[in-house]
Amino acid sequence: MPQTKPLPTVLPTAAIEQLKSTHLGKLYPRTLAQSEAVDAVFFDTFDGHILQSHHLLTWHRGHLHLGTGLQEMAQVCPQSPGFVADLPQGPVKQGLGMVPPLRSLMAMGAAEIQDLTLAYIDDEGKTQARLGLRILTHDSGASLCLAQPIALRGYTKAIAELRAHIHELGANSPGWPHLYETLFPGWQNYTAKPQVDMAPTTPAIEMVNAVIAAHIPMMRQNEAGIIADIDTEFLHDYRIALRKIRSVISLFSGVYGHQQTADLKSEFSALMAPTGKLRDLDVYLLTRSDYAKLLPPDLHPGLAHMFARFSEHRAAAHAELAQQLQSPAYGAQMKRLEKLFKKGKKLVAGPRSGAPAHDFACSLIWKHYRKICKIAAGITETTPDEQVHALRIQCKKLRYLMEISAPLFRKSDMKDVIRPLKQLQDTLGQFNDYCVQQDNLRAFLGTLGPAERKENIAIAQTVGALIALMHQGQIAQRAKVEASFAAFNSTKTQNSFQTLFNSQKEPA
């Protein structure tokens, strides 16, 4: 029997008294040990990576503790933890591989921790099984208990009975995924992939409303993190939510009335506009070390100056956006939008509003897929770059369409068509990045100021070199486009698109 410890069961704390007084067949419980209570702060990423991997990270008395509830490892950590990379070396840092490097740790809440061990004893006074209990109590009185049966070799029946007993007691408890919610009043679950309920026959307008209604709260949940500048993922997710909203409006055109569509498009575009600069600068700063690797050492001082400027620009862009997000006008606007899509009554319906979601999605996906094939067919080595950009934009639209309407199809079917599309998009995306980078770097050159300043010359040299490198990259990616499309355009993928999205209609 391999001794991988199963996850502790989440129990209501009321179960403890019951456990202490209930015999387990011929075994009776006895309190073996009880620790003193300590106050600890629970840390996780905003999107709960640690809890999702069934671990808890706590910080108390200058130490970080990481474990699946009861067994834990510990290390010194004098300061409240932020990014894993910045933690002192130690086993907990090593164990935090589940935390994405871009995500900062945040305090989820504080609770008192107390451990209790029960022994289950037979008529000879021999322990046949133990039960580890960890009691977590919040100031508000909210509490829960983690129960971990501990097997003793050779006493298989006792442990089986204990496990069954615990299982029974925990049957109605909310369990691990809801641990923070149970313990910390007002705690809100966050996911970057909000679930949107839709059925194949759902009228298209209801589906579009539901997509938007699910993504506005996602935007809102990220606001505080953007303002507090906790990590760059808040803005990234905020923009993802916003982009989903914008694309569902423009892709499912005809769902709303003409004027309504135009109004919504411009309103959400206006919300997106002030985020672009900050995101671009975030990306630069995050990839700083990549740039250093590209350039010879004598151009590094210029690079350092350039990034110093970027940091300044970023601080300004952040301040601007934070102010905007905190303004009463923005708050009122978001409240209005939230209400508008939750109720849906005030939205003016368009000619396609009643179309069944599945059929509508199929026809749109098929249309965009055909368009991609058509553009791609005309691309050779010598076609102007504009055509490649047009292809990229169509691919992006198709990807959004498929992602938005994914709940209407079988998961595995959707995966099969999204995967090859993703690969094509990688090439096109990189090609585009190189183009955009060159434009941005040229624009940055324009802002440098007087050439008399020594550091401006250094920056200009570095930027010049980078533009040349980006141009090389662009050419290399451009050369891959034809082959990438050929790979996407396999007979298998063609058939998949045909059967999934055009089964009863025109032949391909």
Added chain:
Amino acid sequence: MKIIACYSNKGGVGKTATAVNLAHALAKTGRRTLLCDLDPQGASSFYFRVKPSKKLSEAAFFKDVERFTKSIRASDYEQLDILPANMSFRDFDIFLARMRNSRSRLKKALRAVKNDYDTVLLDCPPNISTLSENVFRAADGIVVPVIPTTLSQRTFEQLQDFFTSNDLQIKKLHGFFSMVQGVKALHGDTMKDMRKAYGKRLMQAQIPFASEIERMGVHRAPVLASAPKSAAAKAYQALHAELLDRLGQ
């Protein structure tokens, strides 16, 4: 892995008391320890409150690796497991051979559950003459309690002779004085004589006659757990340390 046998060809000298307390002391210092209760009466199992296993009395038991590993019981103490009493000598022979052979299925089975032992302690019953030679060969050390009386002196002498005449390594013998009563002049004299006669074969550590050890049957726990500060507990600790030293551990 070391195999240590608590052995004496004389009954009631403290073999079981030694095995129980040594096993506990070994486990306490972090060694994964298996205490094999070879006594059909199950004395050491009794001290650890482990009920004798019915399965173990079945013939050919030790040929079945899975059933063997299944009848091991965890004690209430970390790192210490008990193999309860009741095995036939023939089975025990096979068991010893397999514990010694690192490629045996038994060893592989123990390793597979990360439960191979650092030390295996044997609590031998008196009168295992049919088997004793095999125990002497398999064990890395034979711990022999000696009550300092003339009769015990004779028994220890016989044991030494047996080792010499059977070409067994005499260095494996680790005698020690058991149930020592300081007030008895006879004990003092015998000990002096024996130390002179047997020199290095006798350990320095000795176990006093102590009520804490007598009462182990009431507490049903090792002395180091029930009376950790007692002189008896300290004596077992000293015995444990000296033995490890002599075994080169």
